[in-house]
Amino acid sequence: MTKVVYKVVPHDGGWAYRLGDVYSETFPTRADALQAARIVAAEQQVGGEPEEISWQDDKGIWHTEYSDGGDRPEADVEDGEEGVAAE
Template sequence: MARVHYRVVQHDGGWAYRLGDVFSERYPTHDAALAAAQRVVAELRQPGESATIEYQDAEGAWHTEQVAADDRPEADVIDSTERREP
């Protein structure tokens, strides 16, 4: 099973959560970004419906895959930032 880590970081004059190289929208406070990341993790744990998804990879190629409803990654939030507001 896949394991993903969302990280709360300072970003663009505020705070965001990040997965890999992708940032969320900017939040004005650390606590707001942390709460948003925790909501995302909670939503990832909910089973959904099987679906066909399409996505574009870093090289620009498109892919189509079938995703099972119970195929959920293990996810958590890593909050290793100092809580200094920008």
């Protein structure tokens, strides 16, 4: 199973959560960013409906796959300032 970790960090004069190199909007307080990150992490784990997914690879070839809607990653939130997982 894939795991994603949202990190709460100082950003652009406030606070944001980050996944990899991508930042959320800026929040005025760390608590606000932490709350938003927890919401996003919870939503990331909600399954969807079964469906077919079409995508194009880097060589321009199209692929079609079936998703059962339940293959969601495990998501966690880490307080980047403290460097610990936020419960």
